[in-house]
Amino acid sequence: MLTTAHLQTAPAAESTGISFPPNSAQKWVLPNGLTVIVQEDHSAPVASVQAWCGTGSIDEDEHLGAGLSHILEHMLFKGTKTRPANTIAQAVQDVGGYINAYTSFDRTVYWIDVPKAGVEAAVDVLADAMMNSTLPPQEYVKEQEVIRREFAMGFDDPDRMIGQLMFATAYHQHPYRLPVIGVLDVYNQLTHEQVMQYYKARYVPNNLTFVVAGDVDGEQVHQQLAALVKDYPAKSLKPLYIPQEPLQLGRREVHQEFATELTRLSLAWHIPELTHPDVPALDLLSTILGTGRSSRLYRRVREESGLAFGVSAFSYTPGEPGVLGIDATTEPGKRDAAQQLILQTVDDVKQAGAMPDELIKAKKIALSHQLGSLTTMRGQASDIGSNWFLTRNLNFSRDYLDAIQKVTLEDVQRVAQKYLVDETLTVVSLNPKGSLDERSATAARAAAGEIQKIALPNGLRLLVREDSRLPLVSMTAVFRGGLLAESPDTNGVIHLMAKTLLKGTATRTAEQIADTIEAVGGNISSDSGNNSFSVSLDVTAVDFKLGAELLSDVLLHATMPGKAVAREKEVQLAGIREEEEQLTTVARNILREALFRDHPYALRSRGSAETVSALEQKDLLAFRDRYVVAKNSVISVFGNVSAGEVKQIFEQTLASMKSGELALKEATPAVPIS
Structure with a gap:
């Protein structure tokens, strides 16, 4: 049993002797407002070129829920004024690159990973797509069907649907309640003209940031982009009203049936946005609760009680207030017991706090995770881009880890008591068909070298x-x-x-x-x-x-x-x-x-x-x-x-490992060839 006698400050030196690598990124803001950020890393002859557009699903204004940002993610590589649809991907492939994109609540990011010799081409392709996409009507019709199939796959995926159900239940006013892909009925009403209007309104120089990390010359990238976009003036960005989520005043529970054999259970509490001073302690709290096989939830809910096949915790802190969540997969008949034990485990931390070794471990996990994100050029560019996009601080990762090291056991217990309260709790689940009726009946009955x-x-x-x-x-x-x-x-x-x-x-x-x-x-x-x-x-x-x-x-x-x-x-x-x-x-x-x-x-x-x-x-x-x-x-x-x-x-x-023999020198029978 944990007691308050264990509460003490865990010194940073005891947590880790490693510091976050210094950020040497260069930043320029062009006359038209386009931002260029370059992190030179000459350790390998590769680079990641990324274009960050400050628009996502929460920015779709009168078309909220239509998935406009996601549609543009699909469409921007379908042709420009000088490049037909099939030549964009080919231009990237010709220089050995790989192109992709993703859409989130607040951003759309396009990236090309490329060998050093292809950086100039990658920058040119991305700048052309951002500024000159034509969104060909015939390609739009094709992508509409691709996205409808994406909708259909999501409707059949219990893991995706439980996430959407959780956000739709936890948020009643804020656009986080709507999926990034949109709502199918709203999506089906969109016209090509509306998509083009959204593109012209949001894809403007003063709403774009280019981030490049790798074996590049920063000044050359800067000069190339300045030349490519010099004829595109800044434009007025319409102020968007994003409603803030009202304070939740009581527990919300939604349990639905789905075509699944196992129950997915998700619990979530409202927590502040990324830059709030309580976020480092909340991140460590979620790690202590549910990251790794030695975490409290894994031990108690999966290993000791056998009430779940999997359980984990997460802290989602975007630019707007987020959630601290716990996910579990269990048998339908064990859902209530699993939920009860999860809440009891949370309550234990609220009442008695965490142990010193748990806090030290959580800090090391946070550091390892951040360091791990820097092992690729894409990871470096993504880290820098996220830092700038969300906080306008290129060194936010470093500052965040400094704040992590200053978190005490008292801080962890304090944020648990402050935020993990029943009034702001949301509980949702997806259950096998017919299982909710059975439950009701049961309840009624009772550096790289070679x-x-x-x-x-x-x-x-x-x-x-x-x-x-x-x-x-x-x-x-x-x-x-x-x-x-x-x-x-x-x-x-x-x-x-x-x-x-x-x-x-x-x-x-x-x-x-x-x-x-x-x-x-x-x-x-x-x-x-x-x-x-x-x-x-x-x-x-x-x-x-x-x-x-x-x-x-x-x-x-x-x-x-x-x-x-x-x-x-x-x-x-x-x-x-x-x-x-x-x-x-x-x-x-x-x-x-x-x-x-x-x-x-x-x-x-x-x-x-x-x-x-x-x-x-x-x-x-x-x-x-x-x-x-x-x-x-x-x-x-x-x-x-x-x-x-x-x-x-x-x-x-390993001196005592038996030599043995190389197994399976020949596979029998041979793989069929006809």
């Missing part, structure tokens, strides 16, 4: 790439296996084995494994596929040795306890049932069976209900002993660590 290859004496192969740009290290141990190692009688065994590898070793329980890695802001996970299975681990560089020792312990001494096997079988069987209600997955499985016939590729990655139900602990141990051996493994280590250190540590920690 890859180095290292061979250890027992046959284990190491691949190491030293990269000092960020203080992070990623490790993955891969074993030949996957579906190729299975038969129709054992289908699903590799997936189940991979998941239970993390459920305990000879010296650590599953909780201790999670505690060990998450206490340093790291992550460990396992996976399986067609040809292999793997265990991956991410840590900061200062914790590499700890991470390597933990990974080695899992590989050498995983016990796969019977109780954990039984629990993960439940989760795997639930996943199989969930797949059976996803049309694309069903179609893919049918196609695999038709294409591969008697080959293992015809099998399903999770297996079938019959084969998984028959699996026992001894089956998993047998597969582990056969496949988790040195000659059947490759361990890759990429990040801020030396190859010599990697070799030295793994020679010590």
